[in-house]
Amino acid sequence: MPHATREWEPASFDQLLRLFRVRPRVGSKKKLRQIDLAALVGVETRTLQLWESGERLPGPDNLQRLIGVLLAERLLLPGEEEQEARRLWETVVQAYEERPGAYRRYPSFDERWFRRLLQETTHAPVAEDGLHQETHAGERGKHTGSAYHNTPTNLRPHPTAFIGRGPDLAEIKQLLVHTQFVTLTGAGGCGKTRLAQRVGKDMRDQYVDGVWLVELATLTDAALLPGLIATTLAHQEQPGHPLLETLVAVLQTRRMLLILDNCEHLVEACASVAEHLHAVCPSLALLITSREALNVAGETVWQVAPLTVPARSLQPVTAAQIRHTEAVQLFLARVRLLLPHFELTDQNALVIASICQQLDGLPLALELAAARMNLLSLEQLAERLEDRFHLLTAGRRTALPRHQTLRATLDWSYESLSQQERRLFRRLSVFAGDCTLEAMEAICAWPATETDPAELTIEPGEVLGLLAQLVNKSLVLTVSAHGETGPHALRYRLLETMKRYGQEQLEEWGGKITQELFLLQERHARYYLELVEQADRHLRSSARETWLVQLRAEQENLRTTLAWSLTPQGELEVGMRIAGVLYLFWFHEGIWSEGRRWLEKLLARVPHHVESIPLVRAVHGLSILVWVQGEQQLAEHLAREAVALARRSGDDALLATTLRLLVQVELSQGNQKTAREFAEESVRLAREQGDHWNLASSLSVLGTVLQVQGDHTQAEQIYQESLRGFEETGDRWEQTGPLRSLGYLAWMRGEYELATRFYTRSIALCQGMRGTWLLTRSLEGLARVVCAQGDFPRTATLLAAAEKQRIALGAVVLPTARANYDDTISFLHTSLSSQAFEEAWHLGSSMSREQSIVYALGSDSDTFSKRPLR
CATH class of the missing domain: 1.10.10.10 (Winged helix-like DNA-binding domain superfamily/Winged helix DNA-binding domain)
Known part of the structure; x- marks a missing residue:
């Protein structure tokens, strides 16, 4: 017997495929070449080469065809065919699920399919050259175990290539095999019909009685539905018998796939017919397309999503980053039908990504947009998508009227409501x-x-x-x-x-x-104002993270409300009240520039004679964002204005808040006496108000003044009281401030282990934050301690990681920390060779935010430096 022994045990798909291909075949001494196997499977030789090199995996359909060929060519061990086929399949499943970004499961091995295939193949004759006699041109599909090209169907070849949806295809086909009743739902223009036709084309070999498409878009009378199905199947009504009864009699014994396309306008009739056929025809599979589910027994609903689009990013977009997204692939393929030499480049990648994003990855919209590329440049096309319903009207003449323009597609849906x-x-x-x-x-x-x-x-x-x-x-x-x-x-x-x-x-x-539009906009603004002011009560407590998540989810709606408040129809005070709360959100999320733009726009609209609590909060919020961005002079002006406005407002809690930044301003100018007076006033006001969070914040600032004045003992006591205050309110993130300050005092005393504990605890608390300002300052503090301990390469790495995050944030080293920072950098340059410094600095500047935290908290920096940075 051939194949009696195995010299080695292959572990992966590519190894197993090569082993099977080179086995001796029955009736032939020749080994099967890659070109021969590719031809039998029906793929390009290059595709097979990529399979055998491990660079690509076959989709479920190609894998079924491959197994069919291996079985037909007697390349699977006699008596072990199912075991080896299953093993080959499972290596693909394992490799597929281990790939980065795999979000859908590869279908499992289908025992019923293989056993039917095995039964059919074992009776096929073998020719002298080892190849099955039915492998002439045009008949390769028979290697999958059924007469593929003899399966009756009314599916027509499509003039354009099918793009993407590999995982969707695999899962839908698996669902059809197991449930025999699947409805594809989705928005108009999302590609339901094309997907259903592709499923039918791929599964023809599994339905000996055919794959039949019944197009319902033009049918307006629900009573005619059974007749249209019968006409499609070339069956006639029998006298004295209802047509549906005749259909059931015919279909009860048929192994067939019936595709009912565009059922949404006849949903009740389609539901009734489909439910009945599914119940009484055990070998009939039903694939439905509809903008809504039929909601009947036995139905499995598959939501057809738009094609994947490039992720939105503030960073430059390259061709390599977007090339493999489905929407881009479809757009490029359709443009090349008009402009064969059109290419995706780094120069046009951003515009193409924008087009795909604006059109939501809807295949119909992308195809209509591509059809305009013989008249418009990419930039013109992207700009004109603002008026997409007039632009996207160049559909194929042979398409249904509602698929010839984007508006017609949506009109169809809207009018059915x-x-x-x-x-x-x-x-x-x-x-x-x-x-x-x-x-x-x-x-x-x-x-x-x-x-x-x-x-x-x-x-x-x-x-x-x-x-x-x-x-x-x-x-x-x-x-x-x-x-x-x-x-x-x-x-x-x-x-x-x-x-x-x-x-x-x-x-x-x-x-x-006229009331509807204006009333909606006002109600929208009032709702989100109420939400933000509700959040304000929790942003200085243990619930901060929960509310930040909620505000994060509502960012687009909050932006819309802020923009509305700046319009003639809007209310400026609504925008001021929202921005006066959101500055803290913008600060902790690290979106300083956006927050600053909103605050500047709003404040520019406020009349000079108007004073209010929202105005104080907005001016204070802007002063904070300007300060951390390094514009000291403007920050000083705004901080003094905020304090003056707060004093006149009579709101002592707000005055305590605004005084804190003015303390930092005075310290940066060397005015220690004035800074202490303001800090002590802030603490006194916060104590009188009984506001524990406000008090903890003011104490932290007072501790900084005492530290600068050299009273480290009292400063430490104040920092500890501040830390306890934040712990009592449950605000983990604000604990990082006094922890950093305690770390600094320990460093000054030479207690490096204690300083390290303070700084690493501060860094650990930053793990849940999106913004990196507090993390950056903690990394720089830890770097000082590491430098004092003599680990200069690690010091450089920590400072580089901090600088990367700070630059991305648009922040600067604060004036009160600048001298220490510059001294440390200078010391490193004198203590390390140029090469050692550059290597350590490069490691830190290559780290992501998460990697910098892991590195800072890890005890073995050498181990981390050997990890690949992704």
């Missing part, structure tokens, strides 16, 4: 990004009043039911809020294209009922 569903849909366009159900209920619904016409009324209790319908009809997406749990974990959003359409509808209605 009830009046109340339309009302909620267009109102949802007031949201930026996504939102919670609670926000929808508060903003989009209000009961009827004497002043509001009936056309405006949605009762709050109606929202959940209407939302469910919009989700079911694929007009609203559900998304999980990252980092959130509880009532706000599930959020809802419109794709950008849907949102633009909803805004058009809202503006059209605004011409008829």
Whole structure:
């Protein structure tokens, strides 16, 4: 027997494939060449070479064909065929799931498919050259175990290539095999029809009685549905028998895949027919496409998402970064039909990424946009997407009318809604990004009043039911809020294209009922003002992280509200009140420049004679952001203005807050006496108010003054009291300040182990923060201690890691720390060779934020330096 022994045990797919390919075949002394195996499987030789080199993995369809060929060529051990096929399959599954970024599971080995294949293949004749006789051109599909090209179908070849969706295809096919009833749902233009046709094409070999597409888009009478199915299958009604009964009689014994395409406008009729056929036809598989699920027994719903788009980034975009995203691949493929030499380059990558992002990865929108590339440059196309519904009208003449323009596709969906569903849909366009159900209920619904016409009324209790319908009809997406749990974990959003359409509808209605648009914008602003002011009560407590997560999720809506407050229709005070709270959010999130821009825009609109608490808070917030960005002169001006405004306001808690920055300003100018007076006043006011968080913050500043004045003993006591105050309020992040200061005093005394404990505890507390300002200062403090202990390379690495984060943040070394920082850098240059310094500095500047924390907290820096930096 051939294959009697194995000289080695291959562990990976590529090794196993090479072993199988070079085995001697029955009836032939020749080993199967790569070119031969590729031809039999139906792939390019280069593809097979990549499989055998381990650079690429086959998709499930190609893997099935490959196994079919190996079986047909008698390259699997007799009696062990299933064991070896399963082993080959599982090596692919393992490799696939170990790949970075794998987010969907590779389908598992299908025993029923293989055993049927084995039964069919063992009866096939073998020719003298070892190749099965049916491997002539055009018949390679028979190696998968069925007469692929003899399977009847009405699926037509598509004129353009199918792009992406590999994991989706694999899972949908697995679902069809196991459930035999799958509905593909999704927004109009997301590619449901094309995906269903591709599934049908790939699975023809599994349905001996054919794969049949029933197109329902033009059918308007639900009663004609059974007749259209029968016509597609070339069956006629039998006299005296209902047509559905005739269909059942025919289909009960057939192994067939029936694709019902575009069911949303006939959803009740399709649901009834599909449920009945699924129940009584055991070998019939149903694949449905619809903008909403049928919601019947046995149905498995698969939500067809838009194509993947490049991630939004503030960093420069390169061709390599976006080349493999599905939306970019589709856009490029369609552009090349018009411009064959068009290439993705680093120069045009940003514009192409923007186009794909603006169009939400919707295949229809991308194809319509690509069709304009014979008239417009990329930049012109991107700019004109603001008016996308007039721009994207160049669909194929042979396409359905509703697929020839983007507007027609959305009109089709919108017109299928009830009046109340339309009302909620267009109102949802007031949201930026996504939102919670609670926000929808508060903003989009209000009961009827004497002043509001009936056309405006949605009762709050109606929202959940209407939302469910919009989700079911694929007009609203559900998304999980990252980092959130509880009532706000599930959020809802419109794709950008849907949102633009909803805004058009809202503006059209605004011409008829002018109150709706203005009322929605005002209700939106009031809701998010209330949310921010609720957050303000928690941002200085143990609940800070929870509320930062919630504010983070609402950033787009908060930006929209701030922008509205600056318009003639808006209310400036709303924006001032929001920004006066959000400065702390912007500070801790590390988005200083954005926060500064909003505060400057708002303050520029305030009349000179107006004074208010929101004004004080806004001026103070701006002074903080300007100070940490290194603009000392402007920060001083703003800090003094904030203190003066706070004194006149009579709000002692706010005065205690504003005085703290003025203390730092006075210290930077060498005015220690004035700084101490302000610090002691801040502490006194905070104590009188009974505000423990405010008191802890003011104590920390007073400790800094005492430290500068040389009274280290009293400074340490004050820092300890500050630390206890933050611990009592549960604010972990603000504990980093007194911990750094205690570390500094320990360093000054030469107690390096104690100083290290203070600094590393401070760094550990920074792990949950997005902003890096507090982390940067703690890393620099630890570097001083490490330098004093004589580990100069580690010192340089820590300082480089801190500098990288500080530069990315747009921050500077504070004036009070500049002298120590410069002295340490100078000392390192004299203590290390140029090469040693550059190597250590390069290591730190290559670290991510998370890596710098791991490095700082780790005891063995040599071990870390050998880890690859990603």
